[in-house]
Amino acid sequence: MSTVTTISRGDELAALWRERLESALKAVVGPVAGFALLVLVWQAVAMRIPEIPTPGVTWHAAAELFSDPFYDNGPNDKGIGWNLLASLQRVGAGFGLAALVGIPVGFAIGRYAAVRAMFSPIVSLLRPVSPLAWLPLGLLLFKAADPAAIWAIFICSIWPMIINTAVGVSRVPQDYLNVARVLNLSEWKVTTKVLLPAVLPYMLTGVRLSIGTAWLVIVAAEMLTGGTGIGFWLWDEWNNMKVEHIVIAIFVIGVVGLLLETLLVALARHFTYTEE
Known part of the structure; x- marks a missing residue:
């Protein structure tokens, strides 16, 4: 046996x-x-x-390029590593500001009918505008390329956060809010104890969509504003007719975007509640 x-x-x-x-x-x-x-x-x-360039030529160029990605020969001659870090820094700044503004605004729009009636037409009007259309206004306001690029990231990132957060708040079951009212909970406790856990998956979806859009926009913005950044580096390599470096930049942009997307998808899954 x-x-x-x-x-x-x-x-x-x-x-x-x-x-x-x-x-x-x-x-x-x-x-x-x-x-x-x-x-x-x-x-x-x-x-x-x-x-x-062939894949072999591009591979050898990439090996040489990444052998010293952080060299610094002056403002207009920096390694791809520095340019990538500059782009990520701008994306982080614009994205963070968009989260600080967009998520509370989304909560307010979803929670209060008067706020929704006031701001929904504005969001619907401004959301389809290309983020790069805001770049000249940013240059006019800030008189510098770096804050103008951050401004463009802020504008393109804020709409998915507002919309998804507002949708999440509006879909919270009314029974939850009725119980909170019976318990005489303060608005702060209703937001943090009732709304936030239910809205978190929607909010993280908006965050994930925003980071993808922000990474797309920063490349185009840096091409226009110059300075440092992966977009500027790509355009500079085009001016130098180094096509293999352009192909490398395309792959680098794709890999970084994929990593950001994967990270936020994993975060969203971690906070998404499913019924067993």
């Missing part, structure tokens, strides 16, 4: 490991195959268009 039990457990363990191995292979094989296809198409295009 014990031999049969041992064999059964051994079979279950083998089946479990086989299932895990198959899952791991599925998770790896798909992305590897897709990336391999991208490289093959890239190679084919580069063979027909000599101006496009």
Whole structure:
């Protein structure tokens, strides 16, 4: 009997490991195959268009570029690492300011009908405006490129936070608010103890959408304003006709954006409540 039990457990363990191995292979094989296809198409295009660098040329250029990403030869000649950090700093500043303003405004719009009637038309009017359309106004107000870029990030980041937070507040069950009213809770306790836990998944969705938009906008803003940043570095490499560096910048921008998105998706899942 014990031999049969041992064999059964051994079979279950083998089946479990086989299932895990198959899952791991599925998770790896798909992305590897897709990336391999991208490289093959890239190679084919580069063979027909000599101006496009091949994957091999780009790889060697990237190895050289990242061998010293933080060199500093003056304001207009800095390594890609410094430029990337400058862009992330601007995104962090504009994004943080948008969160400080947008989330409370979203709570107010979702919570109070009078505030919603006042601000909803304004949000609907300004939200479709391209963030870069605000950049000249930022240059006029702040007289400098750096705060103007942060201003553009602020404007593009604030709308998803306001809208998603307001939607989350408006969808809180009325029974929760009725109980809070019966318990005679203060508005602060209603916000922190009742609304915030229920609205948090919506709010984090708005944050995730905002960071993606902010990272898109900063590249274009830096191309226009100059100075330092990954967008300025990309445009400067175009002026120097270093096409392989432009391709590298595209991959770097994509990887950083993917990492930011993945981080916030994981955060949103952690705070999303599901019924078991």
